[in-house]
Amino acid sequence: MHRSPSAEAEIGDELAARRPDLAARYARALPGARAAVLTRLWRGLVHDPLPWAGVRETSRDGVVLRPADGRILSGPPADPYATAAYVTAVRLGGREYADPARLVTDLAVPHSAVFAAELGHSVASLALSRAANPGHDARPDRPEEWPVRDWEWEQRVVDGHPFHPSCRSRPGLSVADQLAYGPEHRPVVGLGLLPVPAEECLVSGAWPGWLRDGGRLLVPVHPWQEAHVLKRTAAERLAAHPLMALRTLALPGGPQVKTAFSARLTSSVRDISLGSVAASGALSVLGEAVAARAGGLLHVTRTVAAVAAGSPDFAAVLRHSPQEYAAAGERVVPVAALVTTGLPDRPGWTVRLARLALTVGLRLLELGVALEAHGQNLLVVLSPAGEPLRLVYRDLADIRVSPARLARHGIDVPPEVPDRVVTDDERALRRKLFGSLVAGALAGTAGSGAQLRAVLEGAVRDVPSGPDLDALTGGPVPAKALTLMRMSPGTAGDQWTELPNPLQVACF
The missing domain is CATH 1.10.510.40 (Transferase(Phosphotransferase); domain 1)
Structure with a gap:
């Protein structure tokens, strides 16, 4: 059985120093996290049109891939719609693999090294998320116990994307960052307000008065973005709650704020393009217009305003909470x-x-x-x-x-x-x-x-x-x-x- 310890050990060591109360639960969560990521990966290896995968043979007993290098990769039947972690191991060249990062490393196909590192982070971060939420798989059918606030619903999603092998990959974030910003850890985030002269900003919609300071706009910025990308520190902050997307946060009693977050989360770097800022108002109007023709069965959240201060790395979008x-x-x-x-x-x-x-x-x-x-x-x-x-x-x-x-x-x-x-x-x-x-x-x-x-x-x-x-x-x-x-x-x-x-x- 082969295992890549790097990302797992890195997070484990930091967790032992910062949150020793979670260290044992993290270690216990690792095998389940490996199986969850391996299940997602096996889905992709079987069903994606990978140029190196060779011939695929499917039977009731499982799937066999025959890459051009002559090795055989085999595993269980791959239900592309399954969310349970049912793949605990696959075999490559006669050797068994339970660790998705080690499997992709040993496949040694183009770009496998970078992807393997992502998978290692995905396993480790998923184990961390589960360690902090030991009852994450409970399914209480009692409406009186359900959340009321929008962010409380979002923070119940512990495992991330149900089909993406990089479901919890956060390679740019330390354990401290994940605990401070990950929605499943339920933090309160100090959303920074950075002042920018209005004439230097691209604005769509009517930027609200409570985010103005004379002739300057106060642009909401995620604190990770402040520290790692913009290299600026805000003098004012708003208490906000991270939603499923991590870079989108809810203000109590106010709008939801989509911020730029220039780290790779799941599969994308989460900036906000200047084109998206310019189009946000028009798309909101169009969305509401077509929703009005859906027989009262659909609402589209209205975009209040959007701003970019000269860069996709320094931008924000304000939109109504779905709770409205x-x-x-x-x-x-x-x-x-x-x-x-x-x-x-x-x-x-x-x-x-x-x-x-x-x-x-x-x-x-x-x-x-x-x-x-x-x-x-x-x-x-x-x-x-x-x-x-x-x-x-x-x-x-x-x-x-x-x-x-x-x-x-x-x-x-x-x-x-x-x-x-x-x-x-x-x-x-x-x-x-x-x-x-x-x-x-x-x-x-x-x-x-x-x-x-x-x-x-x-x-x-x-x-x-x-x-x-x-x-x-x-x-x-x-x-x-x-x-x-x-x-x-x-x-x-x-x-x-x-x-x-x-x-x-x-x-x-």
Whole structure:
């Protein structure tokens, strides 16, 4: 059995010095964290179009990959929709591997060294997150015990992305940083306010008066960004609570603030492009316009304002909290947090969620807007009894917009919308929605291919028919090729794979 101790030992040593009360729980959490990351990695190795993977042979007993170097890589059947950590070991060249970082190191394919380091950080950070949340897998189906505040829901998501092998990779953050800023550690973060002359800023929307100081704008900045990138120290701070995205924080009684965070988290460096700042207001108006045609089933969080002080590394976006779209007694829950409620275990509940989400997503796609409706961007409004009533969508930066479809419904594309989100390519539009909603949010809630099949079978019967629904039910399901993307650093943008359609495959 082979194991890479570097990232695990590094975090373990720092934890022993800084938080010795967590050291033993961290050590106990490591085997489960390795299995969780290895399960995600095995999904990618089996289902992503990796150029070096060679011939794949699949049977009921498992999967065999035959790379060009002649070695055999084998493991259990790979359900692309499974969220449980069921892969505890795979075999390469006759040797068994339980450690995903050591496996990728020994694969020795292009770019494997950098990816292996990411996987090591992912395992170690995931173990740290679980050590600080020993009851992370509890699923209490008791609405009276559920959170009320928006950030409390977000902070219940301990494991991160359900399918990304770098689900908890935070290589730029020390243990102290993770404890101070990671939402699963429930810190209060001192959001810095750095003054910048208004004439030096790119502003979209009306920058609020409470973030002005005479002729200067007070730009919210994450303290990690202050210390490591901007090399400035704020004189004023706001108490804020980190959300699932880590760089987005909630102000009690106020908006949510998306900040620049120039470290690689999961798979991306989290800056805010100048184009996103310039387009934020127009995208917000467009999003609200199409949401108004969804029969009252969708709200899009309004962007209050956005600012960039000359750089993507020094920018911020203010938007309404999704909680503003809840009536008395209702709760607004990110789809990624639903598994912490026990609701998906109720008979027929996930079918009702899927019916609502598909109805809304397909309606907006028909209008000409493809949402990136993964478990973080998509939220559900729950009745006091826990029934799904409506949806809330946030963060329009990565949607896709079809001028031709919008024009058929009398809607113009605002000129400020950046070219990168504009396309009439039906395949690109469907990939954006189905890859995030079906292969992401709904699969993560269902938990397996068999469960997703039952959910979709129950939901699609009541969804309005059309060519987009036909494309969903009649072909493979698109999904981002997350492992391929991490092993293709020279290729910009999303890369895709096609997963077996659970409506067409009886079992996984």
